[in-house]
Amino acid sequence: MIQQSTPGDWQERYHSALLGVFGSPQLCLDHGYGCIVVDSDGNEYLDLLGGIAVNALGYAHPAWVKAVTHQAETLAHVSNFFTTRPQLDLAEKMLSLAKAPEGSAVFFSNSGTEANEAAIKICLARKNGRIIALDHAFHGRTLGALALTHKAAYRQPFGPSAIDVTFVAPDDHGTLCHELDKGDVSAVFVEPVQGEAGVVPLSREYLRQVRELTVCHDALMVVDEVQCGMGRTGRWFAHQGAHITPDVMTTAKALGGGFPIGATVTFGPHVSGVLTAGQHGTTFGGNALACAVACAVISTIESDDLLAHVRKIGALMSTALQQCHPSITQVRGSGALLGIQFDSDIAGDLVVAARDAGFIVNAANPSTLRLAPPYVLTEAQAQSFVDALPGLIDSVRS
CATH class of the missing domain: 3.40.640.10 (Type I PLP-dependent aspartate aminotransferase-like (Major domain))
Incomplete structure (x- = not known):
């Protein structure tokens, strides 16, 4: 469970300096590695959104860092x-x-x-x-x-x-x-x-x-x-x-x-x-x-044959998610782009509950969670979310 703390001055700084087109930021993130991001309080989260389908190789991937460094020097x-x-x-x-x-x-x-x-x-x-x-x-x-x-x-x-x-x-x-x-x-x-x-x-x-x-x-x-x-x-x-x-x-x-x-x-x-x-x-x-x-x-x-890995992870998650809770009516998409459809408008509350439990996900609409994780997501990491989701659903429904 994420350790809750009173937000620091980053929220005040954000609202006083940045145009408010994105609303209030959920977290102030400090660094990341693999599929994990760490906030300014030291809490770790499994990022299943990947910067909204951006961070294909996750965070601080050696090949990505090497390319940036070499070309910046050149x-x-x-x-x-x-x-x-x-x-x-x-x-x-x-x-x-x-x-x-x-x-x-x-x-x-x-x-x-x-x-x-x-x-x-x-x-x-x-x-x-x-x-x-x-x-x-x-x-x-x-x-x-x-x-x-x-x-x-x-x-x-x-x-x-x-x-x-x-x-x-x-x-x-x-x-x-x-x-x-x-x-x-x-x-x-x-x-x-x-x-x-x-x-x-x-x-x-x-x-x-x-x-x-x-x-x-x-x-x-x-x-x-x-x-x-x-x-x-x-x-x-x-x-x-x-x-x-x-x-x-x-x-x-x-x-x-x-x-x-x-x-x-x-x-x-x-x-x-x-x-x-x-x-x-x-x-x-x-x-x-x-x-x-x-x-x-x-x-x-x-x-790294990541296309095959993405297909495998997507198939495993789709099957497991469809079966993990009766309120899930459909799992759409494939690979590292999945939509979890619920029978009621609980997606927004699930985003908050998931974040408190150490997972970053997104509500594409009131009844759909979107997953767009890095392609380097491991089977164990994917399973950790599948295992946690039923309890998260029950907590928001109650």
Whole structure:
């Protein structure tokens, strides 16, 4: 059990110095190792959220630290008037992992929302029309990506968007057909797994239908793999399970394993040549330090066979969680991205109870806990949470 103490002055300092867009921080974290984080009072927590699906290798992984240190000592940043070997290495590796055809290309940015902004500009520059997004979608909080984010409370304070967006229900083939038949659609954006919605995977059949329909209607298919990409589901990219090739893919989060980086991948020359010199850019995107760290993350996932480990851990946890308490109605997702659905709105209380017991988890919505742990989570660590969860559920229900 975590030792409770009166919060120190960090809370006052936080609220007096930082913009209050995140509410009150739960803890002041000091350091971490593996899948463990330690707060400023010395309490340890098993982090099953991984910085919201970011810290693929956990904390202070030797390969990650080595890459940061070496590249920082060598060359951290140059302007986009130049390139660097880490940038070239990472771009070529990304195209290989994405199984992108000849004529494909990569644009590096600093975050997932920036990766989606680039994708939006590509789509609209090619064909200026409506963009179709899905109900419960989350694509980011900058104004372009925000327009494609379904939750009205996120969008309404900032007025109408310049982007014409139509939302349709996920896995609804008929409605998608109807909207595309109108003939004014530039692109369809989908998350193969809707993470912020509560870890809700789209069916493989639906992903294939989106691919077929967009081809028929001269619209681009964009897959947002910001949260579910870079190995989180046990595949490099979740859409690969449907055996499709999109037109554009975005990813971030686990790509840098904690270092800010995003990527927009264009598949084929019909998309890669849309934006020309000067039509898009970034100062920090693709800097040598970020690219070197991302290369190290990918190399470690490959050398340590972490995709297989993620698949194994995900399968074990899914089975065990489904059986551990009658109030759990469903466990969604795969690999290191799972949503635990409950029969009542107890997720928020469970986050607090779990934290008090030494586990960091997240409430994706009132009735769903989201797990997005580091890929290095051990079976024993996973089991420790499974063993603790029934008691935590009973405590909040009572």
